Amino acid sequence: MRTRDFGRTGLRVSERGFGAWAIGGASFGAVPAEQALDALARAEALGCNFVDTAAVYGESEALLGRFLPGRRDRWIVASKYSGQPQGLTALVHEQLRRLNTDRIDFYQLHWAPRGKDEALFDELDALKRAGKLRFVGVSLRSAGDIDHVLARPGIDGLQICVSLLDPDPLLARLALLRARGVGVIARSVLKGGFLTGKYDAAARFTDPADQRRGWEPARIRMLAQQARAFDFLAASAGSLHAAAIAYPLSFPEVSTVILSCKSVEQVEANLGGAPPAALAPALLERIAQVQRQLGVSPASSGVRLWRRLKARIGLA
Template identity: 50%
Template sequence: MQYRDFGKTGIKVSAVGFGAWPIGGEAYGAVDGKEALRALAVAEELGCNLVDTASVYGVSQEILGEFLQGRRQKWILASKYSGQKDGLLATLQQQLSILKTDYIDFYQLHWVPLQHQRHLYDELYAVKKSGLVRFVGVSLKNSLDIKYVLNNTELDGFQMPMSLLDPAAFSESISLIQRKKPAVLVKSSLRQGFLTGKYNANSRFTDPCDQRSKMSEQAIQKILRQVEAFRFLENDREPMTLSAARYLLSFPEISSVLMGCKSRQQANMNFAQVLERVLSNAELAKIKKQQQKLNLFPNIFLRLARNIKAHLRG
């Protein structure tokens, strides 16, 4: 396992982190709790020391609460406040109880607050000062959010979606990230599992516990067409998953790439095989060429307009 600086916090995190949404049972189908515990144990054995969860991730917190007993000091635990009506502090206290711990290492807002919600930043700073959390951040969506957070808050870092199919927000923000040096967690690294390469135009998602069952057929087919442009990254020995993760790891500004898994086999792939090699300059150049062909780096002014509209919608 490789370890990277978690922004300017002084701690090191594994380059690949454990994304706990899938083990919650409400994102990618039902979960075997015992197998989820075994997957976490494999991740730990392979050097993973970062896990990210949230109270809206099904039973993931309960599973983690059981797993972390006797090994809490080995892990950097990240979680989120997702807007529960009880408020941030009460929600945090409930999470601490479920997770069976007295602190969370990295506590995030699950969205960038709108103007009338900016008091939530002060609430984050307060729970950090109290010692209930060590570092604070936010989960965001686009380059406008990144710019606002890095220029107007005292947060320690943020979490953002990024993948082979979603390079633009990071690309547009990289110079600011390099200058400010925040902790950066990447989520949706496999674009809802589509970048595993396992799916094609005939794939169907019928499990109501699979978030993809709620996507329109048009949206699914668009993603699958984009995925086809990156088939050159897979072969008989290596699925697309590995190169999709290695692409993200090629950016040193990223602190950790979150990857979800529900089994020991997936854990071995995510926390061992991914790190067996790095992508060559030729592979990275071909990836960028394909991204440009797919217009994944759209006109900056068009993206800015879209970002502003998304920000206003919250």
């Protein structure tokens, strides 16, 4: 698997990373420990060296703590603080014990703090100077979040949602990300599976976790229809799944995409096979045209708002 620079940190990360939310068992159903450990081992064999977890991901950190001994130097470990009541510093020490390590390579705040919460940045800096955290950043949502966070010094990387259906905030802030030279982790690149071709408009989700994510029938129908608009990519990329992974990697500002895996089969599907090739400029322009038509591009917020309204009231 190819690697890329993680901003200006000196780290080299695999282009595809292991998203460890699902193996924690808290949000997507129970996962047997041995199944999770086998998935991590297969990812390593395929050349993956980046794993993204968080304290709120159930047993995810504890499973990594079982997996990492003897191979710690082969992995770049990212985790997060999500506002737990014990506070940032106390949580980091708990996470170090769970992860069975003496440092976390990239540590993120799970939102873009404002107001009094901005004191967390000073706490991050202190933990970084103490050697508990090697590099720090924020997992955030919007272009405004990027502006706010990158106005501060000492930010090494960001995690943002990037997919064929979510070109913003990446495209809206490419120049700023390039100028600051931060590492960029792309999440949700498969849009909950809709950009794999796995689901159609008739799909229904009965798991409470999926219902909490907003997978009501109108939204499912909208996402399935939007995903079909990119079927033309299969001819050049081999499949919509492959094209969806290649899309964020077509921008050199992106360091890695994290793909959720909870079994060897999912690892093979997401991390195996030929390395995703960057999509050609002409193909990216056609994608941008489709994004504008769908109302999901940064320049079409009005159309996007109208489509969301139609989905909520159940219009076709």
